[in-house]
Amino acid sequence: MIGKLLGSVAGSLLDKVGLGKIAPFVKMGLNAITGNWAGVAKDVFSLVSNFKGNFVNADKKPPLGGFEKQPTEEKASLNKDRMSGLFGALGKLFKALGSFGKDGDLMGSIGKIFSAFQALEETMSNNQMINERRANSKLAQPAY
């Protein structure tokens, strides 16, 4: 019942940013407010009343933050070789931890870092392969 009601009210707008499913929670949450209803309504009104834009460029998923921004202009330094070097350094750190006695939290951290490095190295390898294929296909093209 609530879902149906909201489908015609807030669903259309929330759907646009991939949040149609949370519409029922808005309704239930508003019903749960025990304090100053007018204050909340005023706050919300003041936030939207001056909005001049539209939602064409609104994120459709939860925004990540800084990592979504364009990379810096500095030359990219991550590649397969660098990742191999980092694996080596991580291995040394792991061994050093062993000689100091096992710290469970730190070992868990290193495990997660190792998994992340694996995913990154795989990506670098794929990128390198794609770039090499592109270069080879350009070389294979007849010169005009």
Added chain:
Amino acid sequence: MLNKQQTIREQLEISKVEFTEMGNVGAMYYQQGNYKKARTIFEGLVELDPQSADAHSALGALLTLQQQDEAALEHLQKAVQLNSQQIAPYVNLGEIFIRQQKIEEAVANLKKAIELDPDEQDPGANRARAMILGIYQVIQADGKATEEIGLESDKIN
């Protein structure tokens, strides 16, 4: 090699530029919908540098998407604590608080996100605005709003 004062990122001599490049790879997987790989990378980055607001923000966003709200809250609040000028964590905190039916907390966080984007250009802040308008529409439907806003024609595309 072991120095408890340093983050593991520093111990491995990973520059901030390289760290951001790693985050960009995670963001690429996130945008492609490969959440498993994105999560593996973001979790690793949080361990590499627990003082990185970007890493906590990214992992918190992914956990928000996966509706693992308690874990997401922890990372998003840490991200805000490390850098209070980032828009994304406030937007995602707003979403979680809506899901938890804590509308006042949701509005407070969405308000911060919107205030950090006065030019109305940030896609994350515009997501916050959409959520706020969604809340307002429900308030209007309940007859609890005192003023009318012309939403349908000029603000919803």
